[in-house]
Amino acid sequence: MGRIVLEQVQKSFGDVSVIPPLDLEINDGEFVVFVGPSGCGKSTLLRLIAGLEDVTGGTISIDGGDATSIPPAKRGLAMVFQSYALYPHMSVRKNIAFPLRMAKMDKAEQDRRVSQAADVLNLTDYLDRRPGQLSGGQRQRVAIGRAIVREPAAFLFDEPLSNLDAALRVGMRIEISELHERLKTTMIYVTHDQVEAMTMADKIVVLQAGNIEQVGSPLELYRTPRNRFVAGFIGSPKMNFLEGAEAEKHGAHAIGVRPEHITPSSTEGLWQGRVGVSEHLGSDTFFHVHMEGRTEPITVRAGGEVDMHNGDVIYLTPDPGRIHRFHAKGHRIE
Known part of the structure; x- marks a missing residue:
């Protein structure tokens, strides 16, 4: 026992x-x-x-x-x-x-x-x-x-x-x-x-x-x-957090989206940014995307053979069913 x-x-x-x-x-x-x-x-x-x-x-x-x-x-x-x-x-x-x-x-x-x-x-x-x-x-x-x-x-x-x-x-x-x-x-x-x-x-x-x-x-x-x-602690790479107007659209102080729940595209998407550092791991590629108005890049997990490079324009679309919402004090909004 x-x-x-x-x-x-x-x-x-x-x-x-x-x-x-x-x-x-x-x-x-x-x-x-x-x-x-x-x-x-x-x-x-x-x-x-x-x-x-x-x-x-x-x-x-x-x-x-x-x-x-x-x-x-x-x-x-x-x-x-x-x-x-x-x-x-x-x-x-x-x-x-x-x-x-x-x-x-x-x-x-x-x-x-x-x-x-x-x-x-x-x-x-x-x-x-x-x-x-x-x-x-x-x-x-x-x-x-x-x-x-x-x-x-x-x-x-x-x-x-x-x-x-x-x-x-x-x-x-x-x-x-x-x-x-x-x-x-x-x-x-x-x-x-x-x-x-x-x-x-x-x-x-x-x-x-x-x-x-x-x-x-x-x-x-x-x-x-x-x-x-x-x-932010559980999950690797860690969850992305957005505040301001994007969070307000969802009735929250902040929203969180995991890198694996964002779909990248070279042609269309909800958010636009530019590719910064790319980490190619074979089976996966992690893109660190810089967006206007944000000091921290958005991390995106994509397939290992996605061909995008530093400076390329990239479009991101989060899975609407996988967006996490948080109050100003950090508590989850169900």
Whole structure:
């Protein structure tokens, strides 16, 4: 079991409030991602759940029991950090088994759990190597294996892929998602990368300045962002925003249109501009279009073989059914 409930949990450092009172429910077996910009409080919130920080107020329940004052080691949770924190002089086998040895577990049970974790993580052939003989991705798998052998109620991941290069990040993202499918254990994952959040999560918690802006599935946040902050944070490239006369036509202070919901044309369209920077990615091309009266360009996602160049006149037509409307304070207009 791994159901975690936060009720009016808050955290302050002296007079500075970093987590205003918040409520959150994480169901057993869910893959929940905390996402937001740097300094939004996502890692602090994870550390409160882990017990590595004391709460200033509120309660944290794990599987129905009050865990607010329980020490980290007795909460039944396992944490995987950004740094691998492996012992360089120990083999992979001993690194994975370390928490079990500290708990003075029976040697036969240690071997069973290490063997099982190594099999799940494709580390069986590397058990007798030392961390210095492994790649970055393999070292991160060892760190995850050390968490798996504890058979925790939930796994807590604090930006575990930040130290990996782009290709390894994609591979490890898939491996962690597949691991969740096999283990069916609750996982809470912290990242500033909204692509990781969108591709991995069952449920995303978007944070800003310690506040929960919205909780929902990736598609819910993509299709119906609660406010302008969530709309601009979720989606890559980010949503385009327009104010003034164009927004007033739609009865809003501001409207938002995603790059993939704008159709470009060289002959006709609702808006006119000139092509600036073009980013050709093979399957897609991103045009940054400069329009009169706007300081920021409009980003448009087009097919990879659309042949337009810097300085060309371009016409843009947004999908009328995909225009998002916002009040002056940033709230969504349904």
